[in-house]
Amino acid sequence: MALLEVMNVGIAFGGLQAVSQLDIKLEKGHLYGLIGPNGAGKTTVFNLLTGVYRPTEGDIILDEKNITGKSPAKINQAGIARTFQNIRLFGEMSVLDNVKIGLHNQIKYSAFTGIFRLPGFKEKEQEMDYKALKLLKIFDLDTVAQSPASSLPYGKQRKLEIARALATNPKLLLLDEPAAGMNPSESEELMNTIKFVQKEFDVAILLIEHDMNFVMGICEHIYVLEYGRIIAQGNGESIRNNPRVIAAYLGGD
Amino acid sequence: MNAIKNLKPSTCNNLINYGMVLVFYIVVQILVNAGVLNNSMQGMLVPICTYVVLAVSLNLTVGILGELSLGHAGFMSVGAFSGAIFWMISGSQMSPVVGFTLAIMIGGIFAGIFGALIGIPVLRLRGDYLAIVTLAFGEIIKNLLNAIYVGWDSNGFHFSMKDVSALGLDESGEVIVNGAIGITGMPKASTFTAGTILVIITLFVILNLITSRAGRAIMSIRDNRIAAEATGINITKYKLMAFIISASFAGMAGVLYALNFSTLAAKKFDYNTSILVLVFVVLGGIGNIRGSIIAATVLYVLPELLRELQDYRMLIYAVVLIAMMIFNQSPQVLAWRSNFVSKISRSGIAARFIKQKRQSEEV
Ligand SMILES: Nc1ncnc2c1ncn2[C@@H]1O[C@H](COP(=O)(O)OP(=O)(O)OP(=O)(O)O)[C@@H](O)[C@H]1O
């Protein structure tokens, strides 16, 4: 059975049907792309998958469990982590602490233990520091671990968001325009990092991206969204040559 | 290795806070013994501790959790009355340390319960409802305590909202809370030493909370609620935790305050007191615990010290308020302060920290 199965999901905002009859099937450990013109509903799909919006119809099944309508926190705990198109970091907290928030449900001790520094506190904190720094290293952020997250330049903030999401130990990682605002060499580097992460953590990844070289470069399977509907899917080659996709991007219809 | 080195600044920071309180305590003791502090100054010592505990605990809600509370005096009064009632009926007959400690704990527990009663429905909502509800709570509890009569006799507690005779006490009975007059004839129990211990305990709990897993979760909600939820944080749980701890310490501060006087009336715990504490928090720097300690102390003492200056008093007070605001909130001054700290830091940890920060900004 697939890792994630989205069946006939739709949502309407008042009169606007932002997403309709969405069917997606993601397998464990693979890399998927979600593309489409501005306003097609890509971010809305992420918001549906992560419980920010409740679908007005359809079901979302993760690992054979129905997660439709669950809260974002519960869905994260079930195994879906994400980044945001408009970066959402814990700005006043350090880079390290941002990732340690991601580890919140992985390494646990009670508030009581924390307040009274009971046995276990130090070991758990050190374990968190160790794991967080290891993750930061993958994204080349370990040298700025103590800086406030908001002080990072844009590209590093995007990478920190990915590191934080990964820290929650997801089965599925959703990346909303991870390369936005990066220059070609940064974006090339990010491609390699994402491929590395997919292998290293054996995590399925679904990413939204406007940069076609980026998407075609790493995604094994691509979904194309237009007006909230999937108009095409397949590998990079078939998408590139699909007349409906070309029309959608050139605004031809 | 790296991690251990990185953890140091926060531990170091916390130690400075405790050190500051201890130095203040020792200096005051020396001044008292030397006969420098007159009676009215000595009378300010317990209230200073009270306001420090209030400001630090309110900062947990306002600065760390990021929710506005306008009813801190309400929780203070719940603690004050429950602690004082216990003190009247049995605490004062126990050994002073045990009775006083129990009174403080009872005040903390009752205020915490009220914190939960308010927090559970309100903190589930998104938006600034907490400010409105705590504002109302502060006023309601004040008026309620103003109108309540409590008596105690061999049959236990008696309550009334009418008058003393409606309590129907038997001959062993004793009126404890007498409506708007409140509680009178209390044996005084609070001391500066007890107050300092309460301050230290408050700092210990709140600073350790902030630098632990739960504290990080609380701050993540403040910084970005949507991201915190998406990262698997149970928002309601941590909001409630912060708010209840905050309310609970306000209650303990209330007991400390109440047992410093022989009478206790509800009208002391009004909106102005809540706002005064909020002013301490804002001027000390939102989220800055040390700032709260200093602001509460300075701003409480200052008006009293300036009393002799009469007309100039409010002028000087206003200037100090503005100076504190600039010192704690202006970005330039904050940058200058961190620079200054890095210069004087011998160990160089702070310097490294700031250098890292600069480098990251240049990239
Ligand atoms: N909360 C909301 N309420 C009303 N309309 C919404 C809401 N969220 C999204 N929409 C609408 O749904 C449509 C899809 O928006 P969405 O943000 O998903 O597009 P997108 O494909 O991510 O676009 P972009 O490439 O610009 O990021 C838009 O018309 C948008 O205005």
Ligand SMILES: [Mg+2]
């Ligand atoms: Mg979008």
